[in-house]
Amino acid sequence: MKKVFVTGGTGSLGRALIKRIKQMGWPIVVYSRDEGKQALYFADEDIVRIIGDVRDLEKLKTSMILHKPDYVIHTAALKRVDDMEFHPDECVKTNIKGSENVAIAALRAGVKKCMLISTDKACQPVNVYGSSKFIAERIFTNFDYNSDSTIFASVRYGNVIASRGSFIPLWKRLIESNQKIKVTSMECSRFLFTLDDAVDTVLGALENAQGGEVFIPKINSYSMGTVIEAMRLLCDVGNIDYDIVGMRPGEKIHEDMLGETELSFTYEIDDKLLVVIPQYTNKAHTYNTKYTGAHFNSSLHLENDADKLSKLIKVGIGL
Numbered sequence: 467m468k469k470v471f472v473t474g475g476t477g478s479l480g481r482a483l484i485k486r487i488k489q490m491g492w493p494i495v496v497y498s499r500d501e502g503k504q505a506l507y508f509a510d511e512d513i514v515r516i517i518g519d520v521r522d523l524e525k526l527k528t529s530m531i532l533h534k535p536d537y538v539i540h541t542a543a544l545k546r547v548d549d550m551e552f553h554p555d556e557c558v559k560t561n562i563k564g565s566e567n568v569a570i571a572a573l574r575a576g577v578k579k580c581m582l583i584s585t586d587k588a589c590q591p592v593n594v595y596g597s598s599k600f601i602a603e604r605i606f607t608n609f610d611y612n613s614d615s616t617i618f619a620s621v622r623y624g625n626v627i628a629s630r631g632s633f634i635p636l637w638k639r640l641i642e643s644n645q646k647i648k649v650t651s652m653e654c655s656r657f658l659f660t661l662d663d664a665v666d667t668v669l670g671a672l673e674n675a676q677g678g679e680v681f682i683p684k685i686n687s688y689s690m691g692t693v694i695e696a697m698r699l700l701c702d703v704g705n706i707d708y709d710i711v712g713m714r715p716g717e718k719i720h721e722d723m724l725g726e727t728e729l730s731f732t733y734e735i736d737d738k739l740l741v742v743i744p745q746y747t748n749k750a751h752t753y754n755t756k757y758t759g760a761h762f763n764s765s766l767h768l769e770n771d772a773d774k775l776s777k778l779i780k781v782g783i784g785l
Contacts, residue, residue: 469493471535474542476503478629482661520564530575538580550595551715561598582620593716610678619675624657627782655764660782677749687764695772723762732757
């Protein structure tokens with residue numbers, strides 16, 4: 467039995483992780499600055515609730531030393547791409563400095579494994595949010611290099627269907643009320659998977675982490691045209707009315723999950739999970755199966771089956 471400390475536990479992924487971890491029977495500590503959502507989601511005596519911000523190093527250290535978690539899963543972050551373009555200072559404080567604080571506290575508390583939840587936008591970043599997560603990944607890799615006790619690693623993943631801020635539930639509501647949806651560009655493609663898949667990825671990474679790695683799920687991507695057709699099937703309508711509104715600040719046409727420069731360091735865990743070992747490491751990684759496929763740009767891994775995506779969305783939003 468392992469005790470797990472989850473930062474940002476009131477977010478979509480945090481709640482899904484906590485739900486799964488509870489089913490495993492492991493003790494849980496939730497660390498979040500949102501006291502309202504803590505009371506709403508975790509009014510449960512089996513879960514320790516701590517109101518705190520990852521910007522507060524002393525609170526993090528005190529909390530981890532007091533509760534002695536085996537594992538830390540760091541999901542807390544500022545995540546809105548367009549907002550972070552205009553508030554890079556706040557992004558740095560939470561996503562970079564906050565991640566460093568979590569790593570420092572985990573090391574001081576003797577945590578066994580500390581996992582950063584990153585994003586596909588950290589791979590070859592073009593926006594403030596992605597850049598902040600790229601640096602956070604490097605911070606965790608560097609902490610691992612200098613640690614002979616705590617293992618630090620990261621997980622990247624793509625757009626989670628029905629997570630907070632996902633466009634899928636919004637589109638569904640608009641389509642069902644006969645309103646127009648807004649599409650940035652029909653050329654866009656995005657990696658999509660469910661919250662359950664995201665939880666599987668994080669827990670798989672936690673189990674397999676040996677030190678400093680970045681774990682990446684092998685998932686499909688979809689063009690906006692395929693997404694629109696899948697939503698038409700899901701909502702059972704004739705045609706969907708939409709406006710092309712153009713790219714938001716900081717957006718990419720296609721996303722990257724695994725860069726070309728990372729291929730030389732990439733291995734396969736199984737048919738669902740890849741791992742990139744750090745270029746500088748003092749750990750004896752034991753991964754044996756070298757990855758020989760293409761880099762993961764969303765334009766290269768397109769799944770054009772709208773019916774398949776419709777069923778995936780149905781599962782993702784819990785229908």
